[in-house]
Amino acid sequence: MALRIRKYPDPILRRRAQEISVIDDEIKRLADAMIETMVLAKGYGLAAPQVGVLKRIITIDVEDDFYALINPEIIKKSDETEVWVEGCLSIPGVEAEFARPAKVTVRALDPDGNEVLLERAGLAARVLQHEIDHLDGVLFIDYLSQTKRLMLLKEYERLQKEGPKARKDTRVF
Template sequence: MDILLLGNELLRQKAETVRKIGPGYIKIASDLIQALHDGDGVGLAGPQVGFMERIFAVHIHGDEARIFINPSIIETSQDTIKYEEGCLSIPGYYADVVRPKTIKIQAWNEKGRPFTLEASGMLARVIQHEYDHLDGTLFIDHISEAKRKRIIEKMEKAAVAKAKDKSAAPGIPERKA
């Protein structure tokens, strides 16, 4: 799976609801988990690989890999915490993002089984980050406009430079997971 990079319009589109979780979702889930491992990440959403359905994978250190299909965050804490985030679709760039400390989420797994999960700490943060991807929101949307513009400009310059080096048309390339 190729991970789409900042500038690809699919990253800004809202993912579609999964109508029926069939046997193919076991393969999709496996591919998402493999891509996030290959990219050395902790989470990856369908839209980041051009799969425009409401699914994401999370695998943080010390926990099992998890798949969330058609997730709904049903509860968030009033308490928030600031923590540095990055993204496989915006490689090499990080910024502090404020998010709720704890969440409660409902979703289905790749076998079509519903579950509810209460999460805190890093798991809650990664879930919220990936959940945002399903609505076309990136972590840079949670930071100041000035910081966001700097990151976008640097990514665009890097893409143009890479395109010139390869004698290809300018644009933001895809990243191999």
């Protein structure tokens, strides 16, 4: 069942998600619903706070990577950075270019409770960082200068007033 994606400035997007201590059927159903929501929304990833749930779970769909991660944490970031354009399902229609570490190592649990260690570069690294940021109440706009952020939010407000037809139909984080 697809879930409603929360849109900026919904306050839940700024809250820190809670660690998951027990992976039960409810968490597995949430992971499945998040995957369905992410795919229907044409997202590369989705974090539980984006669907109104303050739990540390993300879903990813990048190239050959398609999975749910529980309690993900970045344990290593490269010093090398890459500049990419990012958007967000919770701030639809706007994007911005900025640098993030080019490679990351992430430790997490899969929906069966098995520990996984992922080393990713490129787009997959970017999406992992973006979604894990959501778990800490951090949005991609927080990486922008104040001027750039204000311009982007002004454009976002304009698009919200004009409705969904004014937005680009591109795949985002």
